[in-house]
Amino acid sequence: MARSPHHVAMSLRLRNTLSGQLEPFQPLATGRVGVYSCGPTVYGPSHVGNFRSYVFADLLVRYLRWSGYQVTWAVNITDVDDRIIRDAIEREMPIAKLTAPHIEHFLDDWRRLRLSEPDVRPRATEHIPQMVDLIERLLEAGHAYRTEDGSVFFRISSWPGYGRLARIDPSQQRVGERVVADDYGKDDVRDFALWKGPKEGEPRWPTRIGPGRPGWHIECSAMSMHYLGTTFDLHTGGIDLVFPHHEDEIAQSEAATGQPLARTWLHCAHLQLGGEKMARRTGRFDTPADVFHRGYSPRALRYALLAAHYRAPVEYSDQSLRQASAAVERLSSCLRSLDEYTELRPDDASLPVVLQAAHRAFREAMDDDLNVAAALASAFDLVREVNRRIAERGLSTADAGRAAAVLRDLDRVLAVVGPDETATSPAPPDGAGHEITGLLAERAAARAARDWARSDELRTRLAELGVAVEDTPDGQRSRRITEMARG
Ligand SMILES: [Zn+2]
Incomplete structure (x- = not known):
């Protein structure tokens, strides 16, 4: 049981x-x-x-x-x-x-x-x-x-x-x-x-x-x-x-x-748009496709829709989508930092208590009629605490792994971190997988360095390999072109 x-x-x-x-x-x-x-x-x-x-x-x-x-x-x-x-x-x-x-x-x-x-x-x-x-x-x-x-x-x-x-x-x-x-x-x-x-x-x-x-x-x-x-x-x-x-x-x-x-x-409860219930018959509504076309990622929209208590009306706007984008990015970048983190030093003796407390706070909030706003607050408290310890180089490599495992465990409920699309996209053709991963990383680096010519070149190369790349407030998103044609 x-x-x-x-x-x-x-x-x-x-x-x-x-x-x-x-x-x-x-x-x-x-x-x-x-x-x-x-x-x-x-x-x-x-x-x-x-x-x-x-x-x-x-x-x-x-x-x-x-x-x-x-x-x-x-x-x-x-x-x-x-x-x-x-x-x-x-x-x-x-x-x-x-x-x-x-x-x-x-x-x-x-x-x-x-x-x-x-x-x-x-x-x-x-x-x-x-x-x-x-x-x-x-x-x-x-x-x-x-x-x-x-x-x-x-x-x-x-x-x-x-x-x-x-x-x-x-x-x-x-x-x-x-x-x-x-x-x-x-x-x-x-x-x-x-x-x-x-x-x-x-x-x-x-x-x-x-x-x-x-x-x-x-x-x-x-x-x-x-x-x-x-x-x-x-x-x-x-x-x-x-x-x-x-x-x-x-x-x-x-x-x-x-x-x-x-x-x-x-x-x-309803999703509100301009203080009124979003409804088809009023003609004032967005479809998910509308939201994605405006450059918001699916996980940002998911976050915007789940971040308030289910029985509370939620005001939906570009501002709420921008806040959601920032929130999912904060969680994702904390996880990235933890994954990349290495430090040869003894384990941080105070970390297990912090991780356990965050986990418990998350569970207690969700047990309380799915109080997701409080559950998210406990997740972001943990992110803040972990970021501080990363900046101070206070964690061991194993500590970073433990913190990442807790955040990933909470995300089994939230499902807002990690790249969009890849889960439903078919596997790349044999041998091309590594090359695609490498090119995507190179393009992200080129964009970070504002090297637009290189970034465009890489986009063309990726398209030849059957991968379409889109730039969004959450960073670059990629999907198989075959998948796009079907969907
Ligand atoms: Zn029914």
Whole structure:
């Protein structure tokens, strides 16, 4: 069970939206955790506000793994919904053709932002039978009813627990655009569509409950329970998903199974742009690609998205990206200095205490409902302390190795140091690897010496070897040109 040395002291507490309380985290099965995160609806590129919620989920998953848990992480892709269908009809193309490039971009951004690969990435269109099973159970139990057009609705009046997550009065009427989208002649204005009957020009699946397509909410219930079981540990999403999406997920899942869906619900606050929530419909948003084109590295964007507590709104701006670039550079350059450091002298007797204290402070902060701002502060305290000892030549070579190991261990959770891209790039052709590494180092040195002619010459030579080089505030970045053409 003690999968890592960190596990022993584990005392993670999380703010459960369902109870509104800070609760000690207790997995259903000892040492194992199931996590479901609501993924993107792929009718356009995901913006950095969407990615804040994925970066938060990744931080959670990385921290659970760092703490010794064996995690199963499922992140769905909603590849059928009203907006996708609307756009596909407008462009006269099948929905799969509309969603394919958006999915590809999403996965590329996911990798570049160093989000861990989920254990499962289910797509809604590939889980229609599971949704139909669930709807049949609800119909049999009297929690759902059919309408004349072949749709099926969840009957909210049959489920007294409705409104518990969002803390709304169940008699309250549903408001907002989805009411119109879901309105196919239902009994009660609050009821929501589990299944939408066939409509001219819309995609449909032939099923036991008749032809049609799923509602958005049933997709997540069916996929999460299929991969993680009737009841699982953690369900995450953006705060805007609390109502109605997650409230509806709970109602339809628990009415069908009689068991709780997820034990703990975690919701990430919005990313703000100019004091307002970043949202596609306002037209004021950046995609990760926009940010990279402006010269910020993926790890700087990752840092900007994770550096504040997940429940606090974050103001996103060029200034926040510049600060993030500087922060990741401070961590990276400390590690570089430690890696290059050699000194023949006795070990620094006070260093182990400093390293242990930093490690403990980091863990205690993260255990406190993922207080990443405090965890980062402890990492930067360590960086300051280590830099001072490097400047004084107070460390032995072995000390430097120990300090670097601690920083790298913290970065297993943060994932913001080290070069961008190389992890996902294919290996260079045989024999060329050493040459490329050498040329990249030479070019970095040429730029540092402001020798632009030499730097350009080296860029050309690297391009001949299939490596593209870009200059960013974080220094030069390289990637395989073959990879670029594909992505
Ligand atoms: Zn969902």
